Amino acid sequence: MQKATLFATLEQAVVAGDKQAARATLEIAHAADIAQAIHEFTAEQAVRFMSLLSLPDHANLFGYLEPNAQAEIARVMTRNDLAALFSQMEADERADLFNRLSKEDQHALLPGLAQAEREDVRRLASYPEETAGALMTSDYATLRGHWEVRKALKRLRLEAPDKETIYQTYVIDGDRHLIGTVSLRELILANPDRLIEDLMRTEVVSAKVDDDQEEVTKKIRHYDLLALPVMDSEQRLVGIVTYDDAMDAAVEEATEDAQKSASVAKLDAPMNQVSGWELYRKRVFWLVLLVFGSLLSGAGIAYFEDTIAKYVALVFFMPLLVGSGGNAGSQSAALMVRALATGEVAMKDWAKVLGRECMVAGALGITMAVAVFALGLFRGGFEIAIVVALAMISVVVAGSLIGLCLPFILSRVKLDPATASGPLVTTIVDATGVLIYFGFATFILGL
The missing domain is CATH 1.25.60.10 (MgtE N-terminal domain-like)
Structure with a gap:
């Protein structure tokens, strides 16, 4: 309908x-x-x-x-x-x-x-927001190890209407310590006289109540679980996080990261329901902050105004070079933010990732330098072409490394790496690109 x-x-x-x-x-x-x-x-x-x-x-x-x-x-x-x-x-x-x-x-x-x-x-x-405790439910089924399968199935029939899931049940002792888990499939196929403790699996993947919900969703995805048991500080079972709740949390995290990557604070309602004032309030801080960040680019241009006045053709290539550095930086930041979020890359991988990015960024810079060299010859002559080509290599490498390093640095100081994407990287790379470009121009053309 x-x-x-x-x-x-x-x-x-x-x-x-x-x-x-x-x-x-x-x-x-x-x-x-x-x-x-x-x-x-x-x-x-x-x-x-x-x-x-x-x-x-x-x-x-x-x-x-x-x-x-x-x-x-x-x-x-x-x-x-x-x-x-x-x-x-x-x-x-x-x-x-x-x-x-x-x-x-x-x-x-x-x-x-x-x-x-x-x-x-x-x-x-x-429980604090965005923790396993805030995400979990207390509607789960438990069994005892000394029960027979016959008794366990009878108990589940009685509890099923009030539980969120009975496909995976948890075996606890008298103090609610989790000692094992057993699936409904295993119970149905087992001999009715068999004991639960002989049937259960004792190696159980679990989370703690104060674990970040992002870590919870990673565990559920990695181990392909229907539900993840949650333990308190004394290793007692206090709840479970089901896969559907974990999926909702993952969507929420992805939405928040996407908003942060555009330098927008987390919205309190869906886009089609949020008020104009709310959108203004969530966006204005970063935009105003980045305005002052952009002043660095202006200061760089002002510093090299003599070079610019003498070689006006340089102005033609400035948007091209600065934009290329920003694009390369945004690419690196987006790849790194996602890799950190999914656990594909950890802090220990810093040196390996940095070395590989230097080689890739260098290759990208050389390729783009070849493309703009001919344009430099046409617009300003051989010297301008050399400046543009060398600046292109340097700007792309610098932008890529900034885009790569910022998420690592933010993660190291316990901030969300998603903040490093988009406008923040672009603003920093723009200022860096201006300094590199006109620095090369001043040095080479001055010779």
């Missing part, structure tokens, strides 16, 4: 208060598509539509909404309705929503929750 048609159908159901039409729409369209159409509603309209659904359907649909839309809708719900919704939501999703509510709304909501839910929300909401 197309978005416009879906929106019109939902709107009619809201206006008419037609529960049958609302539920029929859920049966026809996927909840993710309905959630996308609901973004066109006001928060009050969205609440009216969701009130036509059963509580489980309401919670399922709510989980597909964008985080900011969830928070906006939650603010206009009554305390009792919101508490009922919380009881049906997945543990990690309700903790995320709880953190987006105001302190006043949080205090109003907690008394309406059951004690176990209240404690679970408080615990999961207490």
Whole structure:
């Protein structure tokens, strides 16, 4: 069903208060598509539509909404309705929503929750953002090593409706220490009389609650896991990160890196929902800062104004040379930022990567120098051509090395390497290129 048609159908159901039409729409369209159409509603309209659904359907649909839309809708719900919704939501999703509510709304909501839910929300909401603790859910299944397979399967049948996944279950001891893991497939195929401790795998890949979510997604991808168990400081199992939550986190990280690579601070909402003021506020700092960085290029030009006045033909090649250095630097930075993010390159690889980049940048510079030498002959003669060719080699090498080194340096001082891409590299390389170009010109033409 197309978005416009879906929106019109939902709107009619809201206006008419037609529960049958609302539920029929859920049966026809996927909840993710309905959630996308609901973004066109006001928060009050969205609440009216969701009130036509059963509580489980309401919670399922709510989980597909964008985080900011969830928070906006939650603010206009009554305390009792919101508490009922919380009881049906997945543990990690309700903790995320709880953190987006105001302190006043949080205090109003907690008394309406059951004690176990209240404690679970408080615990999961207490972990810092972008850590394994903030990403994990407490809805996981556990078994004991001394149980028989028959008992384990019976337990899983009872727990399945309330757990996020039962395809991988975790074997714990009396103190909740993780001692092994067993898959549902292994349980189904095993002899019913066999003990879990004889069936489980004891070598378990896990994460700690304070691990960065980027490290968590790397582990899930590297080991091809359905879920990753999360341990506290005493090696007790406190949650799991499922692959779908890890994928959402990976998309979020990639989006944030893309924004940082353009020198834009992390946006608090999707691009089609963010306000003009928010876009201005997130972009203005770096743009103003880079304006002052560009003054270095201007200072370089001013320093060599005598050379420029004497050889006006040099001005023709300045955009070409400076742009080439910026392009080479942006390429190197983009490759290095991504390699650092995926773990393909580590700090120990510094010397190897630097040596290879010098050779590649030199080859690129020579190739581009050959291309511009003829142009230099045509526009300014042999001497100008020599200046342009030598400057091209030097600018491309310098730009590539700056683009390569900046991500390493930022990573070393615990800053995000993504910041090194795009405008920051270009601004630094531009100033460097001006100095190199006119430095060569002054030296060679002065001879």
